[in-house]
Amino acid sequence: MERKVLIWRGGPDSGTSFAEYRVPFTSRSTVLDALLYIQRQLDPTLAFRYACRKGMCGTCGIRVNGVERLACSTHLSIVPGKEVRLEPLRHLPVIRDLAVDFTPFFQRWVRLNGAFVSSDAGDHLYGSSLPEPLVRWRECISCALCYSACDTVGRATSFAGPAALNRALTLAIDPRDKGNRWHRVDRIEGALGCHAMGVCTLVCPKGLDPATAIQRLRWRRLA
Amino acid sequence: MGEIGLEIIEELTADILILGGGGAALMCALHATDQVPTPRVLLVVKGLLGKSGCTRMVQGGMNAVLNPEDSLEAHFRDTVVGGAFLNDQELVWLLVTHAPRIVFELENRYGILFDRDEYGRIHQKPFAGQSFNRTVHKGDLTGIEVMERLREAVWARSSLVFLEDAQAVALLPGEEGGVGGALVLDHRSGHFLVVRAKATVLATGGGPTFYRFSTPSREKSLDGIALAYRAGAELMDLEMIQFHPTGLVCPGSELNGAVLEEGLRGAGAVLLNARGERFMVRYDPTRMERSTRDIVARAAYMEIMEGRGTPQGGVYIDISHLGRERVEAMFPGMVERTRMAGYDLATGPVEVCPTAHFIMGGIRIDEMCRTSLPGLYAAGEDAAGVHGANRLGGNGIAESLVFGALAGELLREEVAEKALPRVDILYARDAVRELMDGLSTEQGESPAGLWAELKDLMWTHVGVVREEALLREAIRRLEGLRERARKLWVGPTNRFNLTLMQALSLRNALEVAWLVAHSALYRNESRGAHFRRDHPSSWEVPKNLVLRRSLSGEPSFEWRSPRMTRLQPEEVKGWSERS
Amino acid sequence: MKGPSLLYALRWVRGMDIARWAHRLQRWSGLFLTAFAMWHTVQLYRSARDPGSLATHLALLYNPWFMVAITLVVGFHGLNGLRQLVYEVGILGITSQRRLVLVVGMLVLLLAFGVMAWRGV
Numbered sequence: 001m002e003r004k005v006l007i008w009r010g011g012p013d014s015g016t017s018f019a020e021y022r023v024p025f026t027s028r029s030t031v032l033d034a035l036l037y038i039q040r041q042l043d044p045t046l047a048f049r050y051a052c053r054k055g056m057c058g059t060c061g062i063r064v065n066g067v068e069r070l071a072c073s074t075h076l077s078i079v080p081g082k083e084v085r086l087e088p089l090r091h092l093p094v095i096r097d098l099a100v101d102f103t104p105f106f107q108r109w110v111r112l113n114g115a116f117v118s119s120d121a122g123d124h125l126y127g128s129s130l131p132e133p134l135v136r137w138r139e140c141i142s143c144a145l146c147y148s149a150c151d152t153v154g155r156a157t158s159f160a161g162p163a164a165l166n167r168a169l170t171l172a173i174d175p176r177d178k179g180n181r182w183h184r185v186d187r188i189e190g191a192l193g194c195h196a197m198g199v200c201t202l203v204c205p206k207g208l209d210p211a212t213a214i215q216r217l218r219w220r221r222l223a
Numbered sequence: 224m225g226e227i228g229l230e231i232i233e234e235l236t237a238d239i240l241i242l243g244g245g246g247a248a249l250m251c252a253l254h255a256t257d258q259v260p261t262p263r264v265l266l267v268v269k270g271l272l273g274k275s276g277c278t279r280m281v282q283g284g285m286n287a288v289l290n291p292e293d294s295l296e297a298h299f300r301d302t303v304v305g306g307a308f309l310n311d312q313e314l315v316w317l318l319v320t321h322a323p324r325i326v327f328e329l330e331n332r333y334g335i336l337f338d339r340d341e342y343g344r345i346h347q348k349p350f351a352g353q354s355f356n357r358t359v360h361k362g363d364l365t366g367i368e369v370m371e372r373l374r375e376a377v378w379a380r381s382s383l384v385f386l387e388d389a390q391a392v393a394l395l396p397g398e399e400g401g402v403g404g405a406l407v408l409d410h411r412s413g414h415f416l417v418v419r420a421k422a423t424v425l426a427t428g429g430g431p432t433f434y435r436f437s438t439p440s441r442e443k444s445l446d447g448i449a450l451a452y453r454a455g456a457e458l459m460d461l462e463m464i465q466f467h468p469t470g471l472v473c474p475g476s477e478l479n480g481a482v483l484e485e486g487l488r489g490a491g492a493v494l495l496n497a498r499g500e501r502f503m504v505r506y507d508p509t510r511m512e513r514s515t516r517d518i519v520a521r522a523a524y525m526e527i528m529e530g531r532g533t534p535q536g537g538v539y540i541d542i543s544h545l546g547r548e549r550v551e552a553m554f555p556g557m558v559e560r561t562r563m564a565g566y567d568l569a570t571g572p573v574e575v576c577p578t579a580h581f582i583m584g585g586i587r588i589d590e591m592c593r594t595s596l597p598g599l600y601a602a603g604e605d606a607a608g609v610h611g612a613n614r615l616g617g618n619g620i621a622e623s624l625v626f627g628a629l630a631g632e633l634l635r636e637e638v639a640e641k642a643l644p645r646v647d648i649l650y651a652r653d654a655v656r657e658l659m660d661g662l663s664t665e666q667g668e669s670p671a672g673l674w675a676e677l678k679d680l681m682w683t684h685v686g687v688v689r690e691e692a693l694l695r696e697a698i699r700r701l702e703g704l705r706e707r708a709r710k711l712w713v714g715p716t717n718r719f720n721l722t723l724m725q726a727l728s729l730r731n732a733l734e735v736a737w738l739v740a741h742s743a744l745y746r747n748e749s750r751g752a753h754f755r756r757d758h759p760s761s762w763e764v765p766k767n768l769v770l771r772r773s774l775s776g777e778p779s780f781e782w783r784s785p786r787m788t789r790l791q792p793e794e795v796k797g798w799s800e801r802s
Numbered sequence: 803m804k805g806p807s808l809l810y811a812l813r814w815v816r817g818m819d820i821a822r823w824a825h826r827l828q829r830w831s832g833l834f835l836t837a838f839a840m841w842h843t844v845q846l847y848r849s850a851r852d853p854g855s856l857a858t859h860l861a862l863l864y865n866p867w868f869m870v871a872i873t874l875v876v877g878f879h880g881l882n883g884l885r886q887l888v889y890e891v892g893i894l895g896i897t898s899q900r901r902l903v904l905v906v907g908m909l910v911l912l913l914a915f916g917v918m919a920w921r922g923v
Binding site for chain 1: 270275331364375442477
């Protein structure tokens, strides 16, 4: 079996150009397998990111036929249509081809004060579990798929983005954290800037729900 | 090759240069800058900070003595016995004594949250080879939790500077025969940088990816060990490579070799060969599938090599008898991964085979993380001595986090007194020229092709079961591969060149592979993870194999006694019967 | 990764996404309605001085196709706005809310058909 794969090629200043390749595949082949096949056998100049290849590192995020997905976790056989069109994630500077620079994604996270602030409890270990299901929302792998899918992130360069806000919620419910971030969250650059389109939740590869996390932040419904 | 900058574009300086971006590297960076005055720390990461590497991929958990019914002595003993007494016992003592406070730190300082039991205490699960249930974890993705919080902490600390998509290609000599920094290739710009540093820490995470089946993150290629070797540092026990018994068989896909956690066998999974036999009965009839990793891995390997494996070269693991719902509840991540690969762990057998997982050997260090070269330090999988001949599950991430932290704390004080060394710029320029000479846009071998050959060769000749004839042939053929790798074709491109990255990684992997084959040949005994079909028993007295690149360019080997300062083999009941 | 539901599958078609379109339409319909309200007010003020123009204006407003159009616009803007409000106060999760866009769409079409029937189109 073979599929036609179109890949966006270019650098930070180039226009849109798609290169076309034909890739053999089996029922187990993923988009990452296709990319590696192309780079190793057909075109050594192709640039893209990958690391763990099993959906844990959140490095290989790209857009497949316009939808944000992890390349390592997307089978070629489920991509509909005649061709597979691969483009880099949105709202991040392109280094080359599909490889993007994640810095703005993480910088917005930092600006939201999205890091744990220790209360220096020293030897004391927190005694009980955090409430479900919010504990599940700690499992974000910072893959930036939600960030790319969010239109508001593109339109408002100071908007923190779904992943950062999701983290703000998991910090807000963490009784050990002593950080001050409500002043960053309760504004247009924070939770108030979200237009509730919910595409972030739709694309999360780990099944998290940033849209609902933001909703809860808005209403301080932390329980 | 005009597109990749021939010049060294920039010279950077730092108090502490850390090569790596995983658990050991980030702990080192954070601990070095925890107090004022903070040294200037620069991290150089091959991929993305906190996302590449294998700490991230840890599913099991981290061992630490937290329960009053447990003891440091027990953890120590388990580790040394597991390591077949090849461990440096002072390093093991550091591991077990510091692991508990690191657990506290991870929770209180960095906000990591480990699972709790029904009484609200940290839950510690059982893991093979340990006398007490001491493995601290978060679900089955402890690594993600730890690395996400550490990543967050590093990004939030403005005093920490890091370069991503940057790879050190050579260590630079400093003063008095030590190391003064590194030559780094910045893949984003395609230019070289010279970094001068008072201390250079190798924390690149080992990563034996030169086997047909291997578990580590795909960018790993034993860079730290190769760099240390070329700089003349002492390496130790390189032949000790751990093969995890159950890696996914998924040919043609990068999922090949991805690990299925030990917990499966602990929960009652059975291993079957192609004939449907539970073959473990022939290798360990008492413990069957719950035997230690090395025994199970060898058993599976032998079944496959003797023709009782599946056509794709694996055996089967089957836990479906527990019932679909139970399996899905207990191992959600693994069920999903097997489905990605075309199997279903919840309802049927999954094809697996042994897969290269971890290298116990590496750069020899002392209890201050110092290597044999002044100015050069190592922590994490790059370092040797902590695990001896075989690593216990849960001790790997413990090693990275503990020794990363120790290195950071020690270096913070050390560099306060030191002056920034001068580096030999001519050496750096020569290194660049030599590197460029070996790469071409027009001719040479393709790195991808050589990688495939290397992986196949190592799998069949320096794999789970070794013997002299195959090892000698491996050495010969590795030399052939190294010769062919002198001129590599990297294609006409400038920045972020994957083929160039693969070429650099290949050279490091080839270098270390050759040393591994030599070491495996030298050690004509079987101990821990290293098994010689022609020498199946262990020597009475354990010995470390230390090697170093001599001035002639060839490695020189030496046997040394492991530091057995706290526990002797005779003190362990039944130890002598194992040999 | 999770498989495609209908709403998700729609995204595979170049950039089309139900909630993004709903958001855009809300903005455009809002603009249109603001412009219409201003124009309508201006026309009413004018008609005080010029009764003839009122008849023209009313004729337009009573035009069946215009009524259908305005029903669609007001209907969508109103019902979608209600849906957004319901989401923002925290009733129902995001997936239900996205499904509600389809419900809103269907209701609006029903309304429009109703108007068409009433005006004998």
